[in-house]
Amino acid sequence: RLATSALRSRAVPLAGCAAAGITIGSTLSNRNTNLEAVPVSTPSVGIAQSNGTLDALLGRVVAFSKMATTTPKFVVIAPTFYPNLQDVRLKLGIEACRKAKSLGVPLLLVDASPPEVRAALEEAGATVHQQTAKGRKGAALRECVELARAVLPADGVICYQELEKVEMVGLQREVAAHIARSGCDVCVPKRADSFFKRTYPIEQYHQENFANLYLNTLGVAAGLPDHLDWTFGPVAFRASAAVHWLQCDGELWDAQIVPYVRASRWHGAKVTSLELDYSHPPTMKDEEEGVAVWGEKRLHQLNFLFKFVAGALREEAPPP
Numbered sequence: 128r129l130a131t132s133a134l135r136s137r138a139v140p141l142a143g144c145a146a147a148g149i150t151i152g153s154t155l156s157n158r159n160t161n162l163e164a165v166p167v168s169t170p171s172v173g174i175a176q177s178n179g180t181l182d183a184l185l186g187r188v189v190a191f192s193k194m195a196t197t198t199p200k201f202v203v204i205a206p207t208f209y210p211n212l213q214d215v216r217l218k219l220g221i222e223a224c225r226k227a228k229s230l231g232v233p234l235l236l237v238d239a240s241p242p243e244v245r246a247a248l249e250e251a252g253a254t255v256h257q258q259t260a261k262g263r264k265g266a267a268l269r270e271c272v273e274l275a276r277a278v279l280p281a282d283g284v285i286c287y288q289e290l291e292k293v294e295m296v297g298l299q300r301e302v303a304a305h306i307a308r309s310g311c312d313v314c315v316p317k318r319a320d321s322f323f324k325r326t327y328p329i330e331q332y333h334q335e336n337f338a339n340l341y342l343n344t345l346g347v348a349a350g351l352p353d354h355l356d357w358t359f360g361p362v363a364f365r366a367s368a369a370v371h372w373l374q375c376d377g378e379l380w381d382a383q384i385v386p387y388v389r390a391s392r393w394h395g396a397k398v399t400s401l402e403l404d405y406s407h408p409p410t411m412k413d414e415e416e417g418v419a420v421w422g423e424k425r426l427h428q429l430n431f432l433f434k435f436v437a438g439a440l441r442e443e444a445p446p447p
Contacts, residue, residue: 203299
């Protein structure tokens with residue numbers, strides 16, 4: 128969960144994408160598009176291991192664009208790293224890939240795992256791109272966003288999540304549809320409290336509620352909606368808003384949160400929330416509840432959020 132990164136975005140040539148028949152949104156289309164009505168085929172195209180060249184990157188984008196019978200209206204993205212095939216979180220990640228495939232949900236991963244792990248994720252149904260940007264979570268997230276934006280119209284939706292949150296995969300279509308119906312630019316999903324308390328480690332429930340309460344006091348003062356679930360993780364946004372994520376040089380959770388803070392405060396983006404009946408994987412609760420080291424890791428996370436996200440909420444002017 129903890130990762131460090133450095134910004135090193137890679138641009139897909141517009142002319143090359145046009146020649147390949149890929150639609151890249153450049154202006155905001157009708158915000159009332161009904162995403163739920165768009166047919167999406169089962170993902171079946173794997174992405175070959177990267178050699179770091181722009182031609183290879185373009186080839187992966189072309190392959191990814193074939194995942195749907197029409198230009199996909201939403202894409203679920205996740206940066207991933209698993210050390211080996213025995214990793215507990217890899218097993219959850221594979222379960223999430225299979226769930227996405229069975230539901231016809233386009234799933235794009237930027238992965239820094241060993242080749243055999245990447246092959247297992249592809250076999251489970253995801254489209255997997257070997258990470259080429261230097262760094263870890265933040266860099267991989269931006270690479271995901273860049274690839275997804277290349278195959279979406281401007282009003283298409285990019286849905287970020289941690290892959291291990293298996294049940295979230297089945298809720299992403301609802302999130303994308305909410306963006307279309309509400310006319311918002313960004314949606315920050317929120318865990319229904321009963322599900323949150325029952326399915327998470329009890330320490331995490333209290334620690335993350337504390338962080339949410341603190342950040343919401345600053346968020347409301349900065350013009351963001353009240354009761355955001357800052358610590359859940361998933362966030363969805365229109366492809367036309369992807370630039371805010373690509374311009375952020377965040378290393379960890381700031382790479383996913385700070386962009387919508389700044390998009391709202393300095394660029395007029397409309398941010399909303401959507402409460403979901405999300406259930407956390409039982410294996411994660413079993414592994415982490417009552418174990419001090421996980422509480423210590425979350426304390427590190429809280430201090431990080433208080434420094435970087437609270438810092439963005441307190442900014443007096445947009446960053447240069």
